[in-house]
Amino acid sequence: MGTVVDASKVADANKDANGSSLSDKKVTVVFVLGGPGSGKGTQCANIVEYYGFTHLSAGDLLRAEIKSGSENGTMIENMIKEGKIVPSEVTIKLLQKAMLDGGNDRFLIDGFPRNEENRAGFENVTKIEPEFVLFFECSEEEMERRLLNRNQGRADDNIETIRKRFKVFVESSIPVVEHYDARGKVRKIDAGRPVEEVFEAVKGIFSPYSEKARCCLELAGFLPIDIIVFYAIDILFCCIPYIL
Numbered sequence: 001m002g003t004v005v006d007a008s009k010v011a012d013a014n015k016d017a018n019g020s021s022l023s024d025k026k027v028t029v030v031f032v033l034g035g036p037g038s039g040k041g042t043q044c045a046n047i048v049e050y051y052g053f054t055h056l057s058a059g060d061l062l063r064a065e066i067k068s069g070s071e072n073g074t075m076i077e078n079m080i081k082e083g084k085i086v087p088s089e090v091t092i093k094l095l096q097k098a099m100l101d102g103g104n105d106r107f108l109i110d111g112f113p114r115n116e117e118n119r120a121g122f123e124n125v126t127k128i129e130p131e132f133v134l135f136f137e138c139s140e141e142e143m144e145r146r147l148l149n150r151n152q153g154r155a156d157d158n159i160e161t162i163r164k165r166f167k168v169f170v171e172s173s174i175p176v177v178e179h180y181d182a183r184g185k186v187r188k189i190d191a192g193r194p195v196e197e198v199f200e201a202v203k204g205i206f207s208p209y210s211e212k213a214r215c216c217l218e219l220a221g222f223l224p225i226d227i228i229v230f231y232a233i234d235i236l237f238c239c240i241p242y243i244l
Contacts, residue, residue: 027099028209029128031180032110033173034136036165037143037150038191039198043136044108046199051209054104058112061094062086088113088121096126106209108134115172119179133180134205136191136198140166 030053034040044055065073066080076086091112099107109130113119123129140163147162180186187205191198 026105027128028106029099029130030106030108031113031130031133031176032108032136033133033177034191035138035140035143035169036162037146038136038138039146039195040110040136042195043134043189043191043199043202044110047108047202047206050203051106051206052104053106053108053209054099054102055108055110056095056098056102057110058091058095058114061098062091065094088118089125091118092122092125095122099126113173113176116175116179119176130180130185132185132187132205133177134202135177135186135188137188138191142192 032040032044047053048055062076066077067073072090076090079086095109095112113122143166144159144162148159177186189198189201189205
């Protein structure tokens, strides 16, 4: 008999300890997408350090739920063992709970949504649309080279499996990118370059989220207009090299 995961058993997924839901809060969500080996994880770590975002990985949350030994975690583990896909609603509720418990209002959601079902489910359940999608573009040749060269001892880092992962990404995740691109919400990064150069491009996108910009916005109602203008000009000049 197949395993059924009850999403409602992801404890308190809809509300935090104070009874607040995500719809009660103003949160900034950025989806981070890119093929296997595109360097998403490295750049997410940089964004967390420089711009104060909280990094959430759907895969990590599922593994943590399994490790917790909860009833729902056991169900998830059994589904994976049976070769079944964990329902989108379960993953979404884990993400939702992590955002409520995170104590932050800025989130990078890494490797999610993986497909159109994930995307539609996330928006329906959380009532949140991403601020934008950060998409790391990289050739399959370069991603394959990186995956084969990295020394992580991963059993799935062989050519046949890697190419299957590329195929799944193109068939499942690219339609998500195209959906948001049609809405003007995709920020593309050439991820085939060295890590430092890639992060310089990332900075150009995330400059408005610097602490200086954030403080300027939060204090705008209390500061004299000349000070607000000063900071606004300062931020603009920081962004110009990445715009031109």
